Amino acid sequence: MDAKEHTYTNVTIEALKLLFNLIFNSTNVQEILLKTSCLQCLIERIKNYSDDIPYEIMLFDTRIVFLITALNIATRQIIKTELNGDKCLVKLLENITSREEKSHIIKEGNVILLCEMLKALFNLYMNSDNTTEDVKNDLVLTLRRLLLSKCEKEDDFHSNIANLLMVMPYDCYSVMIPLSKEKHKQIYQNKDMSAIYVLLKFLDRRLDNKNDLIGNLAPVVTTLIRMVKAERLIRKYTRLQILPPLRDVMHRPEEGTTLRAKLCKLLTSPVVEVRDLVAEFLFILCKENVARMVKYTGYGNAAGMFANKGLLGSSRKKLTYSSESEDSETEEYLKHKEQINPVTGCFEHPKPNPLEGMSEEQKEYEALQLVGLVDKLTREGVVHPCRIGDDGRPKPIEHVLELQEELPKQQYTRQDSDSD
Structure with a gap:
């Protein structure tokens, strides 16, 4: 030059x-x-x-x-x-x-x-x-x-x-996800998932960064949501990476350092934008099946999303996903299934009945005391009891005794198919 x-x-x-x-x-x-x-x-x-x-x-x-x-x-x-x-x-x-x-x-x-x-x-x-x-x-x-x-x-x-x-x-x-005849770890149903794997590793690193949750997580989670919606094989591969067949039933879903645990922690995050994005992502990985979401995240973690989407009632619409099975229930899960608390999402030892040994009069007295305390908290604005409306969303009640009228309808049941 x-x-x-x-x-x-x-x-x-x-x-x-x-x-x-x-x-x-x-x-x-x-x-x-x-x-x-x-x-x-x-x-x-x-x-x-x-x-x-x-x-x-x-x-x-x-x-x-x-x-x-x-x-x-x-x-x-x-x-x-x-x-x-x-x-x-x-x-x-x-x-x-x-x-x-x-x-x-x-x-x-x-x-x-x-x-x-x-x-x-x-x-x-x-x-x-x-x-x-x-x-x-x-x-x-x-x-x-x-x-x-x-x-x-x-x-x-x-x-x-x-x-x-x-x-x-x-x-x-x-x-x-191009076709590939090579044999390596990231081949799934003859498709090369290496790029999806890199994005998931990037998500994992971003989940460890507690600063600016929206800026760090919203773009990559949104990208993954779009991908798992668009491509069935991307969804199935991503689910295996984040929600593999459930073997650890002794710990809460949010405990640990796995991708599943890190994402479940955010389901109760005060940062609403991140909480809702993560919930949507996990829900799609669960094929928008309430029972499966409860199985992998715990009802307590997912309740907010269920309420927002109107999924708490029994009349929710069934969505169409591929019927092909993506996994079967593991021996560990089947062994402890009856002792898994759906609210916490993990195994719990049987607890003694707190009413055992009480007379009927004592039980009635304790029940009335509880009603009185809840009513007081409601009147003072500390809590706001709700019932589940026909649209599957919580509806405020005027008096705590209204809860008794529709008690059977409010119970969580595993009415959704839990097969994959």
Whole structure:
């Protein structure tokens, strides 16, 4: 590179940095940009990158695309529809991925560049459904290759991949599980589940991070929900990883370090957005079967979701899932089935009857005392007793004695088939 070319390159890089800062700090610049040819020239340069294009040029070009599409929503449609900017970014992503695969590990610098591209594409594809199926299938295939690549700064990389997968159409997820004749651990029914396995390992790591639960967990859980909804084999494989045949019946579902335990802990989280997402994810893995959800998570953990969805009554609608069995009840589960408390979801030793040895008069006295205490707590607003309405949701009662009228209907029964 001669001195003149080197000077031009340095000037270009500094100009890009300045433009990036102006866009970031000024709403006027964000709006004026649409009245210039800046975006058109930017996308045109990205389309015509040569093999020796400086790294910083690519980095700041891509960062500007990400920033302007994040701060000015109107630019998304212009870049995507009028300038075909998404297609050139997808092509660039494919080219870099192909080059990096030869070196066996993606270096930190290229991880940063790829992350900027993934973020820009996320903005362009968010709430967008007018892109051709071939382009999105190619993109999902590239994302799969990136998931399976060795790289530095792995957590950030996988986070951005999961974010972009979240806005892909349902019918693209089949690309994530290609047919394979190889024999390795992640082959399931002749499909290569390696990419799904990587996403589940990423979820496992994120579950260990207690900071910013929504930001850390919502994207990857949402992505997995979409995948298990879209592809039956992804759901079955994911269920085997998270809810394998139940053998440990001596501990509560939320106890331990397994994926199942970590997710069950979040079913009672005060962070409502995460709690509801996790509940939805586990419920789909259970084929939206209440009895199976109780079996794997415990009624106490899942009660909130059942109430929100109106699943506490006996008239809930049956949903259609494949009837093929996914597992059978284990010997451990069958051996202790009658002693498993459905509320806690684990084995409990028989407890002595607290009413044993009492006369009928003493039992009646204790019952009246209990009614009086509950009534007092209700009047003082400490608790609010409910009964289950016809829609399967809790309904407030006016007096505690109303509970007695429909007591038989309120009992939890294993009326749902527990077969898989």
